[in-house]
Amino acid sequence: xxxxxxxxxxxxxxxxxxxxxxxxxxxxxxxxxxxxxxxxxxxxxxxxxxxxxxxxxxxxxxxxxxxxxxxxxxxxxxxxxxxxxxxxxxxxxxxxxxxxxxxxxxxxxxxxxxxxxxxxxxxxxxxxxxxxxxxxxxxxxxxxxxxxxxxxxxxxxxxxxxxxxxxxxxxxxxxxxxxxxxxxxx
Amino acid sequence: xxxxxxxxxxxxxxxxxxxxxxxxxxxxxxxxxxxxxxxxxxxxxxxxxxxxxxxxxxxxxxxxxxxxxxxxxxxxxxxxxxxxxxxxxxxxxxxxxxxxxxxxxxxxxxxxxxxxxxxxxxxxxxxxxxxxxxxxxxxxxxxxxxxxxxxxxxxxxxxxxxxxxxxxxxxxxxxxxxxxxxxxxx
Numbered sequence: 486x487x488x489x490x491x492x493x494x495x496x497x498x499x500x501x502x503x504x505x506x507x508x509x510x511x512x513x514x515x516x517x518x519x520x521x522x523x524x525x526x527x528x529x530x531x532x533x534x535x536x537x538x539x540x541x542x543x544x545x546x547x548x549x550x551x552x553x554x555x556x557x558x559x560x561x562x563x564x565x566x567x568x569x570x571x572x573x574x575x576x577x578x579x580x581x582x583x584x585x586x587x588x589x590x591x592x593x594x595x596x597x598x599x600x601x602x603x604x605x606x607x608x609x610x611x612x613x614x615x616x617x618x619x620x621x622x623x624x625x626x627x628x629x630x631x632x633x634x635x636x637x638x639x640x641x642x643x644x645x646x647x648x649x650x651x652x653x654x655x656x657x658x659x660x661x662x663x664x665x666x667x668x669x670x671x
Numbered sequence: 672x673x674x675x676x677x678x679x680x681x682x683x684x685x686x687x688x689x690x691x692x693x694x695x696x697x698x699x700x701x702x703x704x705x706x707x708x709x710x711x712x713x714x715x716x717x718x719x720x721x722x723x724x725x726x727x728x729x730x731x732x733x734x735x736x737x738x739x740x741x742x743x744x745x746x747x748x749x750x751x752x753x754x755x756x757x758x759x760x761x762x763x764x765x766x767x768x769x770x771x772x773x774x775x776x777x778x779x780x781x782x783x784x785x786x787x788x789x790x791x792x793x794x795x796x797x798x799x800x801x802x803x804x805x806x807x808x809x810x811x812x813x814x815x816x817x818x819x820x821x822x823x824x825x826x827x828x829x830x831x832x833x834x835x836x837x838x839x840x841x842x843x844x845x846x847x848x849x850x851x852x853x854x855x856x857x
């Protein structure tokens with residue numbers, strides 16, 4: 486499976502649907518890197534143009550990959566090693582192309598159903614099973630800005646639980662989505 | 672569906688497999704209550720015997736259900752209203768019995784496969800579909816103490832991604848498990 490995941494901090498929406506850069510959250514880095522490692526995603530890109538946020542993300546990551554945490558918890562080291570901090574989605578795409586030798590299929594996620602370029606979980610799973618390189622992109626705050634949705638090849642169907650309520654954290658949503666795309670169980 | 676979920680802070684294991692009480696985490700309360708609400712679980716029990724932790728959990732919850740947060744974010748209010756803080760698993764079971772008029776089937780979760788009382792996702796889903804009351808219990812820290820595993824009717828199969836790595840956060844694991852038990856998608 487040639488799956489890459491990205492967590493976007495800019496451009497995303499705030500509560501008032503304005504374009505903002507959100508702050509990096511320690512829990513996101515830990516939860517999503519552990520998830521990436523469990524499901525065999527090849528890299529987790531943390532995307533933010535803010536230089537101070539790069540330093541923060543790299544400090545957290547370094548603590549667990551080469552600092553005190555590396556000896557304290559080997560499993561956390563293995564997870565956080567999947568992280569690469571980049572300034573923009575384009576930089577992540579370039580890095581993927583360099584590794585895989587092909588343009589990744591870009592699939593974004595959104596809490597609302599998007600007509601036109603929507604894609605189902607089963608279809609996305611088939612694409613992954615065919616060894617096509619896929620870059621799956623998640624948003625923070627109130628979700629990915631439409632500029633990002635516009636540049637994607639497909640927009641994954643939203644998670645619909647079994648109620649009309651649909652406000653999961655990105656940590657929970659990403660877990661559910663990766664399991665739908667790559668999990669196996671009885 | 673008559674599903675209740677519980678998050679246990681005591682008794683759980685620490686890194687050295689000692690019996691401890693873990694601290695309540697703000698992110699757990701938010702992520703798990705939003706998850707419970709999305710999938711229609713009837714209540715999220717936060718289980719800790721520490722009185723100061725009760726006060727903390729109730730302060731977080733009150734901020735979003737009746738304080739400033741209730742007006743700021745109505746979706747968060749709806750989620751956090753599913754929380755009830757109790758001192759022990761027995762108190763949660765009593766509350767469930769009072770509502771449902773029957774003893775819940777107790778299903779615990781563990782990151783390792785347990786022989787003997789293990790149950791698959793498809794079997795658990797059938798039980799939920801039959802309207803039997805189920806209490807699904809998650810552990811914090813390094814997982815549920817064996818005293819809790821022993822008192823359960825079944826132990827749910829662990830999540831196995833598609834690697835040998837299996838160290839998800841409880842926030843991510845709970846999302847994957849609820850989706851496997853109650854999610855619907857194409």
